[in-house]
Amino acid sequence: MAILDVAGLRYSYDGIATVLRDVSFSVPAGSIVGLIGPNGSGKSTLIKTVLDLLSLQAGVVTVGGHAHGSPAATAQAAYLASNDYLPQFLTAREYVHTLGRLYGVRVDDDAARDLFSRFSMQGRYDDLIEDYSHGMRKKTQLVSALLLRRPLTIIDETLNGIDLEALHLAEQQLRGLRDEGHAVLLCTHDFSLLERLAERIVFLDLGEIVAEGPTAELVAEHGSLAELVFDRLDSETRAS
Numbered sequence: 001m002a003i004l005d006v007a008g009l010r011y012s013y014d015g016i017a018t019v020l021r022d023v024s025f026s027v028p029a030g031s032i033v034g035l036i037g038p039n040g041s042g043k044s045t046l047i048k049t050v051l052d053l054l055s056l057q058a059g060v061v062t063v064g065g066h067a068h069g070s071p072a073a074t075a076q077a078a079y080l081a082s083n084d085y086l087p088q089f090l091t092a093r094e095y096v097h098t099l100g101r102l103y104g105v106r107v108d109d110d111a112a113r114d115l116f117s118r119f120s121m122q123g124r125y126d127d128l129i130e131d132y133s134h135g136m137r138k139k140t141q142l143v144s145a146l147l148l149r150r151p152l153t154i155i156d157e158t159l160n161g162i163d164l165e166a167l168h169l170a171e172q173q174l175r176g177l178r179d180e181g182h183a184v185l186l187c188t189h190d191f192s193l194l195e196r197l198a199e200r201i202v203f204l205d206l207g208e209i210v211a212e213g214p215t216a217e218l219v220a221e222h223g224s225l226a227e228l229v230f231d232r233l234d235s236e237t238r239a240s
């Protein structure tokens with residue numbers, strides 16, 4: 001079963017230049033799908049459209065079988081944005097419990113504190129987010145999504161700013177989400193991370209999907225995900 005289904009998605013910011021053209025793919029339950037593409041290829045636009053942060057101009061999106069934009073669809077997905085914005089005036093404890101109430105999920109305070117500590121933030125759970133470093137904010141976003149355990153977690157470059165120890169733990173935790181049947185859409189330029197973690201890859205270039213399939217098959221064909229992207233960037237199709 002697909003947790004996220006995207007069919008024929010198109011988007012234009014100004015009604016003239018098309019940023020997404022006929023994008024179709026799905027994210028199955030119990031899977032981690034990597035979303036890759038050069039800067040400006042439309043990855044963030046795609047994610048924001050799926051999450052109804054940008055209006056759906058053309059195409060069909062369902063989340064957990066629910067129609068795009070419906071409260072039920074919104075409640076299915078946790079979103080980790082590429083920025084580190086969090087409410088500065090809250091502590092991490094207040095933040096995760098506020099999110100829990102918004103999503104209708106009971107957050108176990110001991111589990112939250114424990115996870116927070118495991119990401120090397122012990123003793124800071126009740127401090128104001130205002131005083132957190134950039135890395136701590138990224139980890140707080142991640143911990144929040146791990147606590148919410150939504151059917152779909154969408155991560156837009158959130159793991160890029162965290163240290164190796166946290167990345168190692170994040171990988172374990174994301175595998176745990178997947179093994180429980182949840183789906184993850186992971187957008188990152190860290191191709192070695194995707195080769196370790198993602199079963200499938202969606203490769204977006206100039207607003208179109210130019211490669212999609214099992215990671216192992218794409219790596220076998222091109223040598224690595226980086227080479228898949230380089231092959232595309234060097235191709236005559238793209239230059240024309």
Ligand SMILES: Nc1ncnc2c1ncn2[C@@H]1O[C@H](COP(=O)(O)OP(=O)(O)OP(=O)(O)O)[C@@H](O)[C@H]1O
Pocket residue numbers: 013019037038039040041042043044045046
């Ligand atoms: N608010 C906006 N208004 C107008 N154009 C925009 C806006 N946001 C993005 N774009 C344009 O849409 C295209 C796709 O941008 P998008 O941010 O979706 O790409 P991306 O693949 O996420 O890039 P990156 O890897 O740099 O984050 C780019 O040409 C970008 O300049």
